[in-house]
Amino acid sequence: MLTSLSIKNYALIDQLQVQFNNGFSIITGETGAGKSILLGGLSLVLGKRADLSSLKDNSQKCIIEAVFDIANYNLKTLFEAEDLDYETQTIIRREILPSGKSRAFVNDSPVNLNSLQSLGERLIDIHSQHQTLELTNNDFQFQIIDALANNESLLQNYKQELKQYKRLQNELGELAQHQAEAIKEHDYNAFLLNELTEANLVEGEITALEEEYEMLNNVEAIKEKLAESYQLLGEEHMGIVATLTTLKNSLQKLASMSSKYEDVFNRVNSSLIDLDDVYGEIDTYQEHLEANPARLEEVNAKLQKLHNLMQKHVVTEVSELIAIKNQLEEKVAFTENLDGAIKAKQTEITAKSKELNRLAESIHKKRTEVIPALISQLQDILKDLGMPNAQFKIEAVLGNTFYVNGKDELSFLFSANKGGNFNELKKAASGGELSRIMLAIKSILSKYIQLPTIMFDEIDTGVSGEISNKMGDIMLEMSKTMQVFSITHLPQIAAKGHSHYKVFKEDVEEVTQTNLVKLNHDERVVEIAQMLGGTDMSSSAIAHAKELLN
Incomplete structure (x- = not known):
């Protein structure tokens, strides 16, 4: 989980330091207050490319530092692979220098952006309208099904076998290429060898x-x-x-x-x-x-x-002729033995193919077993989110090709309306519907696997108060097993958070700055009341805010 964030000299932020708690955290603020700036700074820590224009004061360096508690994230293997010191309290720091150069550090060890991105993906999932497009990606759809099917171990075994299978295929291809080249030279080499053999060479x-x-x-x-x-x-x-x-x-x-x-x-x-x-x-x-x-x-x-x-x-010297004769014997023997080597390699590939098929069929069986439950859970959640007629048709059909995650061809179809035609998600669902589907999926996944910290960026855009209330309930439920942030404009969601942070602008010495503060109970009442009724708060708005909070 993200425990603290420090930003210095970034965009409209002069200096910001904030601590975060586990559970469900709310971030609110007026449009243009700087929520996107906050997300931008956080994205830099997660490996986004830096831009010199991000500096507030281009004569000073920008420093963004985030502290994560990763004790429950099973990241030791990743740290070892990236040759990094593993600490349960991991500090990621990003610096943008006035020269335009960028540096990144994990627990004070310098890292490149690829390494930072690999780690960042395992720490925070920033969910925005753009990220909902991931839903339409076949790989992501498989990840959902495999999480429910508990296929992780089977998939690891399958991927190891597939790696060996591809290596054997490459080796077979090399042998076949050698054979094709050797056959061209074989007759000439055999003639030369026969000529030297008939000479009965004796050294000296x-x-x-x-x-x-x-x-x-x-x-x-x-x-x-x-x-x-x-x-x-x-x-x-x-x-x-x-x-x-x-x-x-x-x-x-x-x-x-x-x-x-x-x-x-x-x-x-x-x-x-x-x-x-x-x-x-x-x-x-x-x-x-x-x-x-x-x-x-x-x-x-x-x-x-x-x-x-x-x-x-x-x-x-005759001794040199004898050496050439020995070399020719090896070449001719190699060519003549290639058929046997190729047959032996084909036998290995056949055996590996059988094992891959066995694993792929096991993966397929578990996938088909959980698909009905996934459809049922998705449709139940979406019904609460104002999509009562949402229907899914999900099928995994065992094909003939070894893919990176099995042999299944996945069809993930959706229909938003009763009696409507089923189509691919990207064609059948609007942006708002995709957001709600993604929320439903993330809430289901959180019950099966340890998800990283998730930050929903205005996932509630364009929904009604009652639906937003349900969305808030879902995010609150998710926060029982993970850290959840929601950037929202809706008071019904804001009132459900365990912690509430406000992004705001202020003018300091005629310079506009963005800041982020944690609100206490009374400040939350005021903030939610303003979200309900605007800056001129009525007593009814305050009462309503207190009611929501309670």
């Missing part, structure tokens, strides 16, 4: 192949050099092995004569053993070395293929 194989190619391509030259080497080593009289054998035998004799020759003998002997080994290996090479044109062609073809692939893929 080019070096080995190039060495083998050199050997096969130079068999005759190698044979010639091997034969020459074999002859140099093994020639019977002048070969290196024969010569070393003679040298070894000479040194062996010397070593037998003196130990100082043993080292030389051993070294020569070791060399002879190594050369004898080499001699044998060269002999083996000669035996196995043969020309192999087929293998030469095979090696040459493999080398050519590898060089062509490296040129094609703009790389310099």
Whole structure:
């Protein structure tokens, strides 16, 4: 509830400070006294955009501050979402600087207008002729029915499931898009992969192949050099092995004569053993070395293929070709597996759709169960408000589309006259009738959900005294569970308030100012008497005022 309001340097208000009570509060004042200014200032606190022309003195800043008791409003989650400090006594302050800049604070934490509007909607509902158009809005009509049907929990579950359902649909769409794009590239990727697979790539194989190619391509030259080497080593009289054998035998004799020759003998002997080994290996090479044109062609073809692939893929190593092959395997496998992924996603969507349908049907069932009671309550209240022939035809039909609040198509039709045709509210009801319908709806809602503070701005315009009396009774009844304000020109309503505030203008040092004061009992008698009979109050007007108050 709104507990206090402070306004400084706004429009015709120099400085105003007022405390408010729970229950039913009345605000009265002559036309032009500044009730709209008061509402304008309050709207700024609730997140309305500021205007530099609002400053009374454009050299000073405008400050509007409102204090709310929000202990029973269940707003902790909203405060957490907006990253604000939660206080049961919450202070909202709005400042308009002479430069035209505007600042807003919630419990001294700066906030943007979107955050302020989100909070403001949960604190005060300012009901004016313009706001009655909300009645014709399909979402608002659903809110009325769902409040009576106690659908809040079901709707929360439905919205969570719908969010997941839409996410799955988006994922399916992305998979389908990937598939369409991948199919275009699939054949080419598969061709490239097959080409690399057939090459039997082995990391580092080019070096080995190039060495083998050199050997096969130079068999005759190698044979010639091997034969020459074999002859140099093994020639019977002048070969290196024969010569070393003679040298070894000479040194062996010397070593037998003196130990100082043993080292030389051993070294020569070791060399002879190594050369004898080499001699044998060269002999083996000669035996196995043969020309192999087929293998030469095979090696040459493999080398050519590898060089062509490296040129094609703009790389310099077989390891890079292997990396490309692995990437192509992933792409081809991804494309080939997309069908399975799409089917799996479609299965998820089907399961989610079944759950959504189950929840939507539960929501629909509860809605259809309460609609007759809503129609009955509305028609009973409107009968008291001077609309005895008002009739509603409200139907919720289960459709095929998942909307944000279920699958129902809502028809909310109205007829003001007996035998009249039913039509949409905005076509069938006048502005005054819409106001009375809105009052009826708000009074019904107040019995089912915790509504924010509500401020009715001249909702009684154009109604008779008896009907206004009924309107006052409805607002008084609503005030048992919530804070209700009524800006009114009718004494029958003004007399029903628990508290009464008067808006008035006064000239201070030749400057007109708007002010707001709370009236005591005697002042209320005078105010209501003036509302009954004008400024020249008769004793009968005063007596009537006292009678109304009592």
